Amino acid sequence: MSKTLILTAILVIVFFLAEAIGLGYLLHPQKWVILGFFAASAFLFSRIMELGFRENRKNFIQFYLTTVVLRLLLSIIFIGVELYRGLKQQELFVGNFFVLYLFYTIFEIWNLNSNLRRNSEK
Template identity: 45%
Template sequence: MLRTTLVTIVLAIVFFIAERYAQVPWLHPAWKAMLIFFLSIGFLMHRLVDIGLQGDREQFVPMYLGATVARLVLSLLFTGVFLYQGVADRRTFVFDFLALYIFYTGFEIWTVSRNLRRDS
């Protein structure tokens, strides 16, 4: 979880500097809400993977797949709520969200596979 928090802090600093000191058309004003969402999802994934690794190791795969499905459903709900509320510049919002989704999903997979190599 520490790695996810650190990555989120680094992204927040980069986005803050980009928003503050440069005109960046690719950065949506709702980037703070997106980062908080992905930090929350990262915490959920971390907890579910920890539960899957405790005790019965056979529960890891169902817990990880459940967490992945939860990530997808919660992401769809998040974007749906923002789009339903009429967020400005929808295309930029969706592209930023998808870029962060792919980044965080890749980061989570890298972290989990790194931990699995150590535990096996």
């Protein structure tokens, strides 16, 4: 979980730097809401994964796939609600959301792979 917090802190710094160097037009005004959504979902799903890994390692794959499907469904609901509220610059919002979704997913897979590799060596 601490690695996810570090990732989120790095993204906060990147957001501030993007605005400082004049690239703020590439970020939607709701970027903090999007980042908050991903930080909260990463925290929730990492706890679920830890529970699945600790309780029964045989069910780890089912726990992981469940979290992937839940994250996808929550993301679709989040985007739908935000677009329904009449958001301006909808394409930029969806683009920023998609980039962060891929970023967090790749980071999660990388982190999971390193944890599983370390645990298989024992």
